[in-house]
Amino acid sequence: MPTHEEPVLQMQDVSMEYKGESPCLALDKVNLKIFPGELISIAGPSGSGKSTMLHMLGCLDKPTGGEIFLDGRPVSRMNDNELADARLYKIGFVAQAFNLAPTLDVFKNVELPLIIREVEAKARKKIVEKNLSVVDLSDKARSMPSQLSGGQKQRVAIARALVNEPKILLADEPTGNLDSKSGADIIRFIIDLCKSRGITVIFVTHDTKIATQTNRIIRMLDGRIESDVQNKRKEGGG
Numbered sequence: 748m749p750t751h752e753e754p755v756l757q758m759q760d761v762s763m764e765y766k767g768e769s770p771c772l773a774l775d776k777v778n779l780k781i782f783p784g785e786l787i788s789i790a791g792p793s794g795s796g797k798s799t800m801l802h803m804l805g806c807l808d809k810p811t812g813g814e815i816f817l818d819g820r821p822v823s824r825m826n827d828n829e830l831a832d833a834r835l836y837k838i839g840f841v842a843q844a845f846n847l848a849p850t851l852d853v854f855k856n857v858e859l860p861l862i863i864r865e866v867e868a869k870a871r872k873k874i875v876e877k878n879l880s881v882v883d884l885s886d887k888a889r890s891m892p893s894q895l896s897g898g899q900k901q902r903v904a905i906a907r908a909l910v911n912e913p914k915i916l917l918a919d920e921p922t923g924n925l926d927s928k929s930g931a932d933i934i935r936f937i938i939d940l941c942k943s944r945g946i947t948v949i950f951v952t953h954d955t956k957i958a959t960q961t962n963r964i965i966r967m968l969d970g971r972i973e974s975d976v977q978n979k980r981k982e983g984g985g
């Protein structure tokens with residue numbers, strides 16, 4: 748792990764307690780540093796806090812305890828505009844259910860973050876086309892999400908997460924709903940992104956074979972980090 752660099756994301760004693768009828772401590776004082784360009788997988792049983800952790804890292808939810816730092820800045824002290832900017836520019840998020848807008852075609856789904864950013868139409872078209880070609884879906888630009896396979900939907904969600912060129916990509920079980928071949932394709936694609944664009948990538952996976960393709964494997968158990976290891980085998984293989 749490159750210790751000379753500052754972390755892009757850091758969790759300091761981060762807890763998340765869901766209140767309500769059945770309160771649940773989903774994260775229990777988690778400490779974590781993520782450095783630029785790392786390729787990390789998060790593993791662990793269902794309910795162990797993986798999605799909760801990813802949401803916290805993506806600044807999508809506020810923890811009930813502790814602090815998260817994005818580029819060294821405490822997220823709890825950001826105002827709504829700064830938070831919106833962080834989500835729009837710094838972090839690309841691919842949710843566990845891809846969350847595509849069902850009434851918009853593929854092109855328009857990918858275009859959405861650019862419209863929010865008020866990028867002009869001609870530039871939007873260029874960026875969307877480029878990103879659709881990156882995920883190899885240029886021929887599906889005018890398809891509706893309902894007409895796509897699971898793997899294709901997943902790739903649309905990734906293209907959408909990438910249009911604003913974030914430095915960090917977070918993906919919650921990007922292969923969860925896919926057969927092993929499509930899953931392997933998506934993972935190879937994400938790993939290439941990390942290498943070619945220097946993006947910091949963190950994704951959740953249940954699949955040990957996939958986890959071993961990353962440089963660092965974090966295992967969650969009962970809201971805590973059970974283990975956090977550099978994957979030597981992978982690093983040795985380049």
Ligand SMILES: Nc1ncnc2c1ncn2[C@@H]1O[C@H](COP(=O)(O)OP(=O)(O)OP(=O)(O)O)[C@@H](O)[C@H]1O
Nearest residue numbers: 765766771772773792793794795796797798799800
């Ligand atoms: N909105 C919520 N309200 C109450 N409890 C919640 C909420 N979201 C998650 N939890 C609880 O927090 C714990 C962690 O959930 P989380 O979704 O982070 O698990 P996970 O590791 O992603 O599981 P999976 O592999 O099934 O996706 C679980 O016990 C879950 O029931």
Ligand SMILES: [Mg+2]
Nearest residue numbers: 797798799843
């Ligand atoms: Mg989950």
